Structures are given as structure tokens and as C-alpha cells.
Amino acid sequence: MIRIGIDVGGTNTDAVLIEAGAVRHAVKTATTADVMGGIVATLGRLLAESAVEGRAVGAVMIGTTHFTNAVVQRRGLARTAGIRISLPAARTLPPFIDWPADLRAVVAGPTFLVRGGYEVDGQPIAPFDADAVRAAARAIRADGTRAVAVTGAFSPLNADQEEKAAAILAEEWPEAQVTRSHELGRIGLLARENVSLLNAALGPMATHTVAAFRDALAGAGIAAPLFITQNDGTVVTADEAAAYPVRSFASGPTNSLRGAAFLSGLDRALVVDVGGTTSDVGSLVAGFPREANNVVEVGGVRTLFRMPDLLSIGLGGGTLCDPADPNRIGPVSVGFRLTERARVFGGPDLTATDVAVAAGLVELGDRDKVAGLDAGYVRAAVARMHAMIADAVDRMKSDAEPVPLVAVGGGAFLVPDALPGVSEVVRVPHQGVANALGAAIAQVSGEVDQIFRDLPREQAMARARELAEARAVRAGADAGSLKLVEMEDIPLAYLPGNSLRVRARVVGDVA
Amino acid sequence: MPGAAFQLTERDLEDFATGAWILGTGGGGDPYFSLLEAKQHLAAGRTVTVVDPLSLPDDALVACVGQMGAPLAKQEKLCDGDVIASTIPMMEKHLGRKFDAVMLWEVGGNNGFQAILSGLILGLPVVDCDAMGRAFPQADMTTFAICDLPAYPWTMVDIRRNSLIFTEAENWTWMEKMTRRVCTVFGASAATCKAPRTGEEVKRGSCLHTLSWALSIGRTVRAARAAHADPIAAVVAAEGGLVLFRGKVTDVMRRATDGWLRGRVTIEGLDGDQGESMAIDFQNEFSVAWRGDKPAATVPDLICLLDSASGEAIGTETVRYGQRVTVIALPAPAILTTPKGLQHVGPRAFGFDLDFHSVFPARSA
Structure with missing residues (x-):
């Protein structure tokens, strides 16, 4: 089967076409203001350059940062109502209690606590108060709020009260889009409710985004099923993703790690993904990202997701270097303006990429533009960057034994060939599109x-x-x-x- | 000379939560929800004053409050402060006398906050002491039991305000048996006001200054994190503790027996402990740490499992495969390591045929 993986990032839109488990072609284009137009153009290029017709494609997997960015940047989120079924338990900490004030200001709609929910042993906390849910549904309708999250105590154990509440909402307020918390998983009322509220708030935007992805596929002549990647490195159908956008929050780093596993053939390794602004170090265990121990916050909201354990440092291809001091590197970066700002591209700023070109680590732009850099400065700055990466890698290591390190991302040339505690630095073809590849193989x-x-x-x-x-x-x-x-x-x-x-x-x- | 009374600030509450979760030795529940609620009370203008137990008149009457039950139940029902606070007027009515202050039953985990929430809601001062100096799974594992103080009366309330008063019990073991049975009926969680104590009994029969202890551990962690230093090394240095082991969790075996969560965590060594392994047995809280077949630390020394990077405590219900952890020991309050103390909280009280040898030599029994 021919599959296409797409990674829509803030800087680049990457696409890769795989067939029978091997990469056939990859393209990288700058993400445009018109994101969907960019996807259509990228797909068009990918198909044309690999001489594949749209109808031959069996599946398309898209990894996107749209949903997590919406939360982080507090935009495109719907005003959301919350109904919690738990009284007389869980009264003093109402919905949205531990949200950052600015996010709460954008999202928090009316909230209601009603009697019901279950004990840990399955007995009801109190009889389910259908009348109170009906009154809440009418109040939510009067408020004009469409996005609604319903959270019942111990609903992962018994979901029937959440289902009843959703049915009442459907009767009283047919336009309501309801997220039921048991669909999103784990035990832990407050965190599950947070995730449900976020999910409901993202609903309209997710529906719109997925529809636009579909249009983009149709525009490129592809009729194959569309899948969206999730936090855990797997994919769901586009309809599932539109209904549960929160599950796609951390797909970027996950896809990059999965892509690195695929490209290197290693299922146990450290991975460093050097982008334009940061380097992210993660760890592969059995081919999947090692997950972080801690409670994961998204845009300042406590959730119950398991996310890849990543260490981010402020070093990427666009990172600014102080021309007066080779040890002062970053964390500020020119980001996606690298091709305007970096010296090798005729710009005024000295970036990590310029230093790498001067040191002969990579060929990019016009090398003559950095020929005047002092050789001692270049040596010292490169040594400093290598030390930064070595330190990050060491901090992410959990084995004393040397492990291989896979270097991916557009700035992978900044990774030294040898590091303490690393058995081998593995460089792979297509390392610049590891994210899209991680999506394609999901x-x-x-x-x-x-x-x-x-x-x-x-x-x-x-x-x-x-x-x-x-x-x-x-x-x-x-x-x-x-x-x-x-x-x-x-x-x-x-x-x-x-x-x-x-x-x-x-x-x-x-x- | 007793220390001066002081009011808890929002920052104090956060630091207390961090320290109390470490002193929970794996049990007692995550203090997050109660911390959130306590902050709400502060924001609403309520205050709580901490007083030194040594400043109490001998005839002062002190309430002692705590939650019972499964941390898991509280993850869904949360832990509303007015429920715990309601156990105090109920006891006052039974006694026909008002309380002068409220003390902590168990400083470790979420239970210390129950006294703080009661203080915030009822306006009672909180006494800087508790009856465990850490967390333990049973009521007969307390300094009050060690000192043979009476185990009754108890008041007990659930979220529906179903309530009971246990007017008499032959001893702490019977009180534990009766109340645990009711706790199960209540949905695996209940708020309790334990046997009231006089000022004299508090001074003689509790672990003194343990609220301050948790607070100071939390402050150490905060300062280390702010300085990008290792919070675990900082706690060990500040508290005279000991790093027992560093490694990665490779197995967690749990079984529910007689209403407790029992089991064993196995950790494979990293860094200096490469090639070795440590196993830690638990009954709600960590009880015995083993290096091979030799005990490396036992109750009542505190065995704390911490996230190696953040220094945050990890509970027996939440520890899982792959976590990178550091096991540390902290010295137990002296009353727990006396011969009478060890009858109640030594390894044999947890079913291990072992003598207690403290990892802190000066204190060895």
C-alpha cells in the first residue's frame, strides 16, 4: 500500500510517500499563511515528483500542532459549559478551578454541579438528578453555549449517567456538542474533566480543521481515508480525531521519535531532533517514545495524558550567536526567518547555521559570507554547541551503558560525531522529514x-x-x-x- | 521556649504540600486537591494560625482530624474541606465542650491538610504536631497508641453526612477494625475526628513540630529547583537523610488484602548502583527496602521514593514501570524507635520477622 505522511509544523510542511515500508519520496515546503493551500501544493509536488497518481494512495496520515497551538495561544477555542455529576461529593473545587486565568477567561462558560455519580465500589453516590441536568441544559441553551463537557464521578467504571446526561442535552439543546469524560479515559475527576472541557472547547475548530484537511486531499485528487496522529504515536480516523482533538496534542515530538526509529531501524536509542529554535532529546524504548513521569500540563492545564519525555534546549539552526563571545549562544533564534536573517543567506545575523557552515559541518547558502569569521571563534563556538547537546543527551540517558544517538531534524549537522556515553551517532537519510515519516508509518x-x-x-x-x-x-x-x-x-x-x-x-x- | 505562632501563606501551603507528600513515604494520598482548596480559602480572606504545641496549656482541648480510605476514591470524589471540618462540632456536641485547637493526625500525604482546612473553615489554630511523624496505614500505628492514650471517642462522617460516633473501643486495634469496616461502607473514604487530646497529652504523646518539618522540606525542594540544583541532594543534606538507591522501576506488583494495598516495587540500579537491584515492600506506605535478600532500611525509618529529576514524591498507587527514581531514607521521630514504639510500628508490626536496625547509626535500637 502507498501511504503519505504529512507533518504540518509552524515553520515547514513536510510530506513523505512510502510504499511497501520504504521511503519513495519526501518534500519539504515552507508553511504558508494559507495552511490548507500549502498542504495542497505540498501534496501536488509529492505526487508529481514521485510519479504517483492520487487514486493510487491507500491512506494519508497527518500530524498537526493545530490543536495544541490553539490551547497554548488561546485562540480558536469555543466557550464551553461544564456539567459535573458528583454531588454531594466534589463540591468545593468547581470546573475550571486550576486553569490559568487567561485561558479560563476565553473558555469558561456556565458550570453546573448535579447529584449523582458513583463510588469506587460501584454504588451510586446519590440518585442521578435528571431534573437538574435538564435545568442545566436549558440554561446552557439560554446562554447560547454549544460546547459542553459532562463529567461523572467514576464514569470510567460506569458511564450510564454521563450517557443519560448527554441524551437529555440532545433533547433540550440539539445544537450542543457534548464531550463525555469517560470517552477520554483515566481515573482522576479533575484532570479528566479538564481534558473533557478542553476537548469540547476545541470541537468546532477540530471539525473545521479536519474538513479542511479532507478538502486539501480532494484538491490533490486523493480519495484515500484520512488519519490523524495522536500523542502515543498511533493514528485515528479523521472523524475520531475531530471528536477527540485532545488526543492529538503531542503528536509532533512523538512522530519525530517514531520516524527516527523507523529510519535508523533501532528500537532502543536516544534521539535528538534539531529544529530551527530548539533541540529536543527523547528516548526510544521498544520503538516508542519513553513517557514522562510527571503530570502533563497543556497550556497550563493539568491533564492525565502520557506524553513523550522530552528535554528541550535552546539550540537550533537559527539560534543567534554572540560574535563577541563564542560561549554565548541562544536561546533567541531567528526561527523560520533563517533564509532572510542568516549571514550565509545574505542577512545580518550570526546564527548557529553560519558557524556550522564556517566550520565546514554543512554546505548551505554562500560560504564566502562567513569566510571572515575568526577560526578560533568558530572552533570555540562549535565546541560550545557540541557541549550543549552532549549535556542534554547525558541528562536524558537512563542507562549507564553507551547507547546509540539518532540525529534528525533540519539542524542535525550541529550534532557532533562522538559524544560521551553514546556508542554511535546515527545519521539517516530523510532525517529532515522524520516527523512526516513517523506519521506515515503510524x-x-x-x-x-x-x-x-x-x-x-x-x-x-x-x-x-x-x-x-x-x-x-x-x-x-x-x-x-x-x-x-x-x-x-x-x-x-x-x-x-x-x-x-x-x-x-x-x-x-x-x- | 515555645516558638512564635505564625500564619500560613499561599507559598507555605505549596511548600507544605511538597514536604508532606515526601513524608507520606508512598501513602497518604497526593495533597493536590486539598492544596487547591486551602488556597481558595486564603483567597477568600480566611486565615490559619500555626501554634507551637509547647505553648499549649495542659488543659487545652485539641481535636485531631484525618481522612481514612483509599486514595483512589478521593481521586474521583475529591476531598471537600467542610466534610472534615464537620467532624469537629460533632465531637464538641458529644463532649459538651469546645476545642481550643486542631492538630494533624498524620503529617504525610494529604492528611496534614485536613487539619489546615479545618483550621481555615472553623477559625481554629493548628497545632504544629501529628500522631505519626510520617504516614502509616493503621490507627494503632500512632504515637497515641504507643503512649497508651485512649482510642475513643471518634466521630466519622461521609460525603452524604452519614455519621457515627464510636463511643468506646477496647484498644486502638479494635478502633481501627471498626472504623475501617464503616469506611468501606461509606465508599472507601471517610472523614474522622479522632480521640480528643489535652494539651498535656499532645506535648507528651505526639510528634512535635512535624508541620514545620514538612514545610522546611518543601522549602528546601523549592530553593534547590530555583537554583537548578538537585532537590534530592538538598533534602538529604538538610534533613540528615541518606540516599539508598538510584534506578529505574522495572516491576510493580500490587495486591489488595484486608483493605490495604500491599505489594512490591523492584528497581534496577543506575549510576553508582548499576548492576544491583532494590525491592521495596509496601502496605499503603513503603515498609521494607531490600538489597538482594538483606534489608537495607525498614520502618519506622522513612523510606521515600522520589522522581530522580524533579524530586517529587511518588505514591504506591502511582509508581509505575520505567520511572527513574531515587530511594532515600529520612530519620523517624525518636518516639517511634523506642522499644514500645517498635512494637507498634517496627518491622514485625508489618509482618516481617526482622529487627529494626536504623540506617542512622546513632538512633539504632
Whole structure:
């Protein structure tokens, strides 16, 4: 099957075409103000240069920073209402409580706490108050707010009250777009509610963005199914992505790490992705990014996502160097204006790229423009940049034994050929489009995190696996290719009988 | 000479949360929600004063409050402060007498905040002491039990305001059994006001200045992070602690038994501990750390599992495969390491046929 992976970044839109698991062609174009026009143009170039017709393409995978940028930059977000079903529990910390004030000002609509929800052992906290939900739905309609998040206590254990609330909303306010928290996963009311509110706030924008992606594909003559990449390095169908945009928050770094794994053939390695402004160091374990330990904040909001563990330092191809002091490098960067600002391109600024060209690490622009740089300065500045990368790599290492380091990204020439604790610096073809490649090779996943009662451990785990598999198939996976990649069970304290919380994740190939 | 009373600031609350989570030794629950609520009270103009236990008159009447139950239940039901605060007037009504102050039951984890929230809501001063000096899973693992102070009465309330008063119990073990059974019925969480204490009993029978202890640990972590220094090294240096092991979690085995979360974390060594491994057994909290088949540290010494990079504490319900962790030991309050103390909180109280040998030689039993 021919697949296309696209990475829409702030600076570049990259696209790669793969066939039978090998890269056939890749293109890199500057992201334009008209993002969709840029995608159409990129796709057109990719198909023309690789002599493939649009109808021969089997699937298109897009990785995008649209959704996370919307939250970080507080734009394109819908005013959102919240209904929490938990009273008399969880009264004192209302929805939006731990959000940054500026984001709350943009997103927070009316919020309602109603009686209901479940205890950890499955008994109701209180009878579900349908009348209160109906009153809330009418108030939300009167307010004109369409985006609504519904969060019930222990809904991952029993979702029926969230479903009832969504049905009442549909009756009373047919234009409401409702996110039900149990669809987004984990135990932890406040963080799950935060994610649900963010998801609802992103709804209209996600629907619009995915529709525009579809139009772009149609514009390039491609009728193949569209998938969007997610935080965990897998993809979902475009419809799923439009319904759950929060799951695509961290797909950029994830795709880059997955692409590096594919290009290098290594499934255990460190990866450094040198961009225009930063270098991001991550770690591959079994071909997937190692996840961060900590609670992950997106735009200042606490979520329950697992995101790749990354260390970012202020060193990229566009990073400014102080001509008077070779040890003063960054963190300010000329970013995407490299081709206007850097000396090798006739600009006034001395950048990391200029120093690299002067040192003969890369051929870019006009080398004569940096011929006047003092050789001692160049040596010292290169040594400083190498030390910065070496330090970041060392901090991300979790094994004392030397590990390979895969260097990717447009500024990979800044990575030295030898570093302490690194067995080998691996340079790969197509390293500049690792992100798009990570998207192109992505598989489909399904996950559950649920509490099972009065089931033997084996049966509970088998049931969790079935549910995860059903989710994966619904998300577009080929049922025959599903593999279990994660299974974790936690017996619950303080409960009679057998209560087991099971988390299972499966991945499979795109059907 | 008792220390001066002081008011808790928002920054103090944050530092206390950081320190208390470390002193939780894996249990007691993440203090995040209660920290958020306490900040709301401050923002609404409420204040809370911390007083030195040594300044209490002998006949002062001190309430002692704490939450019981599974941290997991609180992740969904949260932990509203007015529920814990309601246990205090209920006890006053039963006693026919007003409290002069409220003390912490358990400084580790989320429970220290229950006294602070009660203080904020009811306007009671908070006494700088607790009955564990860390976190423990059972009511009979307290300094009050060690000192043979009465275990009753208790008041106990759930989120629906279902409530009970336990007017009498033969001993702390029976109180523990009865209340745990009710806690399960309440949905695995309950707010309690434990047996009231006089000022004299507090001075004689509690771990003194443990609120300040948590506060100072939190301040150490904050200062180290601000200076981009290693927060774990800073805590160990400031508290006379010991780094036991550095590594990566390679296995977590958990099982629920008799209402507790028991299990074992296995860590493979990194850096100086490369090639070795450490296993830590837990019953809600970490109880015994093993290097091979030899105990490296046991209760009541504090065994704390921290994120190697951030220095943040990691709980027994949240520790998971792949985390890079540092195991440290902190010295236990002296009352816990006395022969009577060890009967209640030594390794044998947790079912291990081991003598207590402190990793801090001067304190060895």
C-alpha cells in the first residue's frame, strides 16, 4: 500500500510517500499563511515528483500542532459549559478551578454541579438528578453555549449517567456538542474533566480543521481515508480525531521519535531532533517514545495524558550567536526567518547555521559570507554547541551503558560525531522529514482503563483486552493485526471482593 | 521556649504540600486537591494560625482530624474541606465542650491538610504536631497508641453526612477494625475526628513540630529547583537523610488484602548502583527496602521514593514501570524507635520477622 505522511509544523510542511515500508519520496515546503493551500501544493509536488497518481494512495496520515497551538495561544477555542455529576461529593473545587486565568477567561462558560455519580465500589453516590441536568441544559441553551463537557464521578467504571446526561442535552439543546469524560479515559475527576472541557472547547475548530484537511486531499485528487496522529504515536480516523482533538496534542515530538526509529531501524536509542529554535532529546524504548513521569500540563492545564519525555534546549539552526563571545549562544533564534536573517543567506545575523557552515559541518547558502569569521571563534563556538547537546543527551540517558544517538531534524549537522556515553551517532537519510515519516508509518491503537469487579484476574484482563481491541477496530485498525502493547492491573485497596483496575492498550495496522 | 505562632501563606501551603507528600513515604494520598482548596480559602480572606504545641496549656482541648480510605476514591470524589471540618462540632456536641485547637493526625500525604482546612473553615489554630511523624496505614500505628492514650471517642462522617460516633473501643486495634469496616461502607473514604487530646497529652504523646518539618522540606525542594540544583541532594543534606538507591522501576506488583494495598516495587540500579537491584515492600506506605535478600532500611525509618529529576514524591498507587527514581531514607521521630514504639510500628508490626536496625547509626535500637 502507498501511504503519505504529512507533518504540518509552524515553520515547514513536510510530506513523505512510502510504499511497501520504504521511503519513495519526501518534500519539504515552507508553511504558508494559507495552511490548507500549502498542504495542497505540498501534496501536488509529492505526487508529481514521485510519479504517483492520487487514486493510487491507500491512506494519508497527518500530524498537526493545530490543536495544541490553539490551547497554548488561546485562540480558536469555543466557550464551553461544564456539567459535573458528583454531588454531594466534589463540591468545593468547581470546573475550571486550576486553569490559568487567561485561558479560563476565553473558555469558561456556565458550570453546573448535579447529584449523582458513583463510588469506587460501584454504588451510586446519590440518585442521578435528571431534573437538574435538564435545568442545566436549558440554561446552557439560554446562554447560547454549544460546547459542553459532562463529567461523572467514576464514569470510567460506569458511564450510564454521563450517557443519560448527554441524551437529555440532545433533547433540550440539539445544537450542543457534548464531550463525555469517560470517552477520554483515566481515573482522576479533575484532570479528566479538564481534558473533557478542553476537548469540547476545541470541537468546532477540530471539525473545521479536519474538513479542511479532507478538502486539501480532494484538491490533490486523493480519495484515500484520512488519519490523524495522536500523542502515543498511533493514528485515528479523521472523524475520531475531530471528536477527540485532545488526543492529538503531542503528536509532533512523538512522530519525530517514531520516524527516527523507523529510519535508523533501532528500537532502543536516544534521539535528538534539531529544529530551527530548539533541540529536543527523547528516548526510544521498544520503538516508542519513553513517557514522562510527571503530570502533563497543556497550556497550563493539568491533564492525565502520557506524553513523550522530552528535554528541550535552546539550540537550533537559527539560534543567534554572540560574535563577541563564542560561549554565548541562544536561546533567541531567528526561527523560520533563517533564509532572510542568516549571514550565509545574505542577512545580518550570526546564527548557529553560519558557524556550522564556517566550520565546514554543512554546505548551505554562500560560504564566502562567513569566510571572515575568526577560526578560533568558530572552533570555540562549535565546541560550545557540541557541549550543549552532549549535556542534554547525558541528562536524558537512563542507562549507564553507551547507547546509540539518532540525529534528525533540519539542524542535525550541529550534532557532533562522538559524544560521551553514546556508542554511535546515527545519521539517516530523510532525517529532515522524520516527523512526516513517523506519521506515515503510524499504527492504530485502542485503550481501556477500567475497574472490574468480581471477575477473576485473567477474565478481567481478557475483558479489558477485548474492549481495547473493539476500540482499535472502531478507530480503523485491521482486526487481524492487533497486538497487545501494554497491560497493567492494579488491585484496589479498601474494597471487598475482587476489584481490579486494568489498563490495556493494543495497536494494529491500518485496515 | 515555645516558638512564635505564625500564619500560613499561599507559598507555605505549596511548600507544605511538597514536604508532606515526601513524608507520606508512598501513602497518604497526593495533597493536590486539598492544596487547591486551602488556597481558595486564603483567597477568600480566611486565615490559619500555626501554634507551637509547647505553648499549649495542659488543659487545652485539641481535636485531631484525618481522612481514612483509599486514595483512589478521593481521586474521583475529591476531598471537600467542610466534610472534615464537620467532624469537629460533632465531637464538641458529644463532649459538651469546645476545642481550643486542631492538630494533624498524620503529617504525610494529604492528611496534614485536613487539619489546615479545618483550621481555615472553623477559625481554629493548628497545632504544629501529628500522631505519626510520617504516614502509616493503621490507627494503632500512632504515637497515641504507643503512649497508651485512649482510642475513643471518634466521630466519622461521609460525603452524604452519614455519621457515627464510636463511643468506646477496647484498644486502638479494635478502633481501627471498626472504623475501617464503616469506611468501606461509606465508599472507601471517610472523614474522622479522632480521640480528643489535652494539651498535656499532645506535648507528651505526639510528634512535635512535624508541620514545620514538612514545610522546611518543601522549602528546601523549592530553593534547590530555583537554583537548578538537585532537590534530592538538598533534602538529604538538610534533613540528615541518606540516599539508598538510584534506578529505574522495572516491576510493580500490587495486591489488595484486608483493605490495604500491599505489594512490591523492584528497581534496577543506575549510576553508582548499576548492576544491583532494590525491592521495596509496601502496605499503603513503603515498609521494607531490600538489597538482594538483606534489608537495607525498614520502618519506622522513612523510606521515600522520589522522581530522580524533579524530586517529587511518588505514591504506591502511582509508581509505575520505567520511572527513574531515587530511594532515600529520612530519620523517624525518636518516639517511634523506642522499644514500645517498635512494637507498634517496627518491622514485625508489618509482618516481617526482622529487627529494626536504623540506617542512622546513632538512633539504632
